[in-house]
Amino acid sequence: MxxxxxxxxxxxxxxxxxxxxxxxxxxxxxxxxxxxxxxxxxxxxxxxxxxxxxxxxxxxxxxxxxxxxxxxxxxxxxxxxxxxxxxxxxxxxxxxxxxxxxxxxxxxxxxxxxxxxxxxxxxxxxxxxxxxxxxxxxxxxxxxxxxxxFAHALEISGGGAQVGDKILINGPVGDHGLAVLAGREGLELETDIRSDSAPLNHLVGALLDEFGDAVHVLRDPTRGGVATTLKEIARQSQVGIRLDETALPINPAVAGACALLGLDPLYVANEGKLLALVAPEAADALLEQMRRHPQGQGAALIGEVTAGPPGQVQLHTSIGGRRAIEMLAGEQLPRIC
CATH class of the missing domain: 3.30.1330.10 (PurM-like, N-terminal domain)
Known part of the structure; x- marks a missing residue:
């Protein structure tokens, strides 16, 4: 330091x-x-x-x-x-x-x-x-x-990601951070952006009851957003992560506000979202189960775990390129939670 x-x-x-x-x-x-x-x-x-x-x-x-x-x-x-x-x-x-x-x-x-x-x-x-x-x-x-x-013996941890795991998210990213920023700065947005703050324990309970040890990692991408959280998981598990930009669910109003303000939605805080890294053979069924839950109706499969390089996250962009994803540097939106 x-x-x-x-x-x-x-x-x-x-x-x-x-x-x-x-x-x-x-x-x-x-x-x-x-x-x-x-x-x-x-x-x-x-x-x-x-x-x-x-x-x-x-x-x-x-x-x-x-x-x-x-x-x-x-x-x-x-x-x-x-x-x-x-x-x-x-x-x-x-x-x-x-x-x-x-x-x-x-x-x-x-x-x-x-x-x-x-x-x-x-x-x-x-x-x-x-x-x-x-x-x-x-x-x-x-x-x-x-x-x-605990009602089970499952080990769910940021260090539990396995090569081949699919990465799911239960809905659009960035809503909370933009809602707080709009309230703080008095921004007049054409569309009302609302925080996604919600309890996720009932959704998690339903997934674990149905799929058990197919769920390897759960993490809520709060401060630092999806990008920072995935980087943390990659480091903890010593795996690589590939993220598909075209699969990321982002509300159009949030995408537009981020573009206007120079923010990257991947780094904007969420308070009602979770990332689930799950066994590939269970991913499709788990995604459908997630979408049937009130807190998972906008769920999407956004990436997968790779063999490496360990600790690195790569975003495959909508134009066919790749860029390295690092943790949030500095403070994008202070006092967000």
Whole structure:
């Protein structure tokens, strides 16, 4: 690390975030290997396993088209548990409130959290509240922790990709990031772009019940988008990944807004999408099952796992070329979750 201060880009989920983790946070706190760095920790308990995760939410603005910071926090925690194949059970919530936040806004956020928890089938069981002076925060920050249980013995991990696996996504990319950006900057878009924030545990449960060990990797492409997430998986599994640009589902409104703003949809955050790397013989049936679910109606097969070079992701473009996909460099859209 060449800087002696924290930069905004350290929160991007991309190259700088990984540098902060790899060179400072993980060596100092735990030393966990890259292959084991998943959306949730898996803990042995009483002869079985538990999944445990925690996350912080600092999204700006706190209300945006399709959601708010409250349901975003619950959905994000539920999804992190689901991405290791766990059934989310309970969530803890901590609030940091800035003096001056309107109680009516706080109530809307709480109501959205309760509705999201009910939809996901989890309980909010404990928490904490702190208040900081006016000007010392930004309305509200939320930290959540979640615990989940396993009803199976499957090992689902970012290090589990196998050569030949097909890569599925459950719908269009980039909606959340563009919805938040539009709300933040007051952009007047011709089409309403709404966040895709949603719980994915029911979709994951249905896929695992039907296809079991054909599912090797699950990951939700939040900060850093699809591109950064696939790069992480390629590194963890030490495989190559080929991505087909023509197969990527992108809403026309999102594609148009990204072109106007100079953004790449592959790097824009999502909050209701998952990437599934699955055995090739089950891919077609799994894709159809995904499309029958309310959270997977726009699902598509977007690529495959190759023998290498290990850790590299290549995009096969619509004009027949190829380009290397790297992690997000810097901060494309700060305060996105």
């Amino acid at each position: 060449n800087n002696d201060i924290i930069l905004l880009g350290y929160g991007s989920g991309g190259t700088l975030s990984h540098r902060l983790l790899d060179e400072l946070i993980i060596p100092t706190l735990s030393g966990v290997a890259e292959r084991e760095q998943n959306d949730s920790a898996i803990l042995a308990h009483g002869g079985g396993r538990l999944a445990f995760t925690t996350d912080g939410y600092v999204v700006d603005p706190i209300f945006f088209s399709g959601g708010n910071i409250g349901d975003l926090a619950i959905n994000g925690t539920v999804n992190d548990l689901a991405m290791v194949g766990a059934k989310p059970l309970a969530v803890a919530v901590a609030f940091i409130l800035e003096e001056g936040l309107a109680l009516a806004e706080f109530r809307k956020i709480l109501e959205a959290m309760r509705a999201a928890a009910d939809l996901a089938g989890v309980r909010i069981v404990t928490g904490d509240t702190k208040v900081v002076p006016r000007g010392k925060g930004d309305k509200i920050f939320i930290t959540t922790s979640g615990i989940g249980v």
